[in-house]
Amino acid sequence: MKLVYTHEHHALVATVANHLLQNDIEVITKNQYASGGAGQLAPIETWPEVWVVNDKDCSRASELIEDLNKDVDKPQWQCQNCNEMNDATFDFCWNCQHDAS
Ligand SMILES: [Zn+2]
Structure with missing residues (x-):
């Protein structure tokens, strides 16, 4: 399992996770609920993360995320x-x- 994406904005992390799932890449997210409410600054350790379950999907996941971030x-x-x-x-x-x- 590998970490492929993290960002302070939960919505952006959710967008990435959904994009990967739609492309048949199995992912899990971590720290989704770690930070406080909107407008409250969270330290970087609590940024939500997207992890690819199967290591073989990693390079494809990186490409998909790159596409998304264009x-x-x-x-x-x-x-x-x-x-x-x-x-x-x-x-x-x-x-x-x-x-x-
Ligand atoms: Zn608004």
Whole structure:
């Protein structure tokens, strides 16, 4: 089992985990519930993590994550509901689930 991804934003970690699962890669997530509520800073040790169960899936998982993160270079958008900044990959605000539009 190998750690393939970690990020301070739970929504982004969940997006990566779902993307891998949809591509038939078995993953588990850790530290999902370790940090506090939204707006509360969590130390890096409690960042949620995505682990690939089968080591043979690791290189493919890395490629899939790279594909997903290509969108990261796009400009961020600001939530009209709570004013949080969101990565371009998010269709909904990570903080309040408000729609991007
Ligand atoms: Zn919001």
